[in-house]
Amino acid sequence: MKARTMFRHFKDSMRSLSRNGWMTFASVSAVTVTLLLVGVFVLIMMNLNKVADDLENDVEMKVFISLATEQEQLGQIETTIGDLPGVDEVTFSTKEEELTDLILDFGDELSLFEQSNPLFDVFYVRATEPQQTEQVAAQIAELENVEDVKYGEGKIQRLFTVLNTGRNVGLVLILALLFTAMFLISNTIRITIVARRHEIEIMKLVGATNWFVRIPFILEGMWLGILGSIIPIASVTLLYYNIDNYLQPRLSGQIFELLPFTPLVYQVGGLILLMGVFIGIWGSFMSIRKFLRV
Template identity: 70%
Template sequence: NKVNGVGSVVYSTKENELKDLIKDFGKNMGLSDQNNPLRAAYYVKALDPQDTIKVAERIDRLDNTYSVEYGEGKIEKLFSFLNGARNVGLVLIGALLFTAMFLISNTIRITILARSREIEIMKLVGATNWFVRIPFVLEGMWIGILGAILPITLVTLLYYNLYTVVQPYLEGELFNLLPLTPFLFQVNGLILLMGIFIGIWGSFMSVRKFLRV
């Protein structure tokens, strides 16, 4: 039977289950000296981790299913914590984006005011608005790139140390930290793109608002 929401299924024989149990608890348990009391198992991974409970319930309704284990009670708390952390993170990201755009806009505004005489002369000799705007947009882009260096450095150092300290304790567990690569490259690339976007957008909006010569 096909169960919706399943990403992958791995079959494990009862012999493999016994080997894993002996590996975890040691040979001193005497498990290898008796008949194998275990059952074969299927390790199922949901396409979306948030659907783990629903997938487990669907599997439990199948015929010939002896028992379904998915960390009941713990996984609900984990997803609740992750959802709360995600919402808090989104609020913080929004606040940081607003702050960054505000600072960049003010920086560009000061630059425009300092060069207002030059801009006025450029307009008088026929320079278009875009010709005047482009240097400020490029300046905003560079400000965004330079501003992204600090968070990229902090994220790299923090996650590297977290991975080095925590990951050894998570080996063999249900949840593991993402590998350093390509995760750090993806996150740092996203931060860099966000810095460039914020710099260009902030400078563009500032020029659009204050370039009236």
């Protein structure tokens, strides 16, 4: 297609937006409301997914070493644990360090045990994949000089089940919302095309090809998607900026934190824009098909 013809199609599509003002307003409003809901929900689900990842990554095993173990054997035990399949990180903590942590957490009364420390030397172990914690713990428990392995048996599996269920439910809801958005927006665009069906029929009768008729409407759908994305992008950015400023200082140092303001808002903003453009083009393309049969 010639550049001059394409430029004419661009001019026609923008002229059509202004000529059909109320229909344009209705379409842009539908795109705006739907994409705003999608954008807010995507923000929520991305942060919930971050919280789930933080909780999973915080899971670790506490390996208690037998009191009869010689200090010279600890290095070999650490190497053996680190070489097990599925082990990502091993950190050693002496029983003196464990007692110091207990005193900090529960008070100076426990300092009486400094004379005769009853605690175990321990290794803190993280699995490469949090879901492998149970299998890795079972392997470690079979090693020589290992007294016990604690990792929240039973509770960990329930946590993983809840987190995976939450992810799956969130994905289904997002897909359902996107499908609803495409349905609503395509129907709104179809109404604008129905109102101009005579214009399409005349173009076909004077010999215009299907693509010559189709392109201005596709471009118009693209403009509707872009215009309908502006308010959702601005609203989502402003909303998350205020939430981030309010919650980030209060969550600092906690188990989980919000995703940083950037690049999250750029990612979500880009996603909203792409969805708006895609839905606008797709809605126009699908809606105009039956009117090309003249």
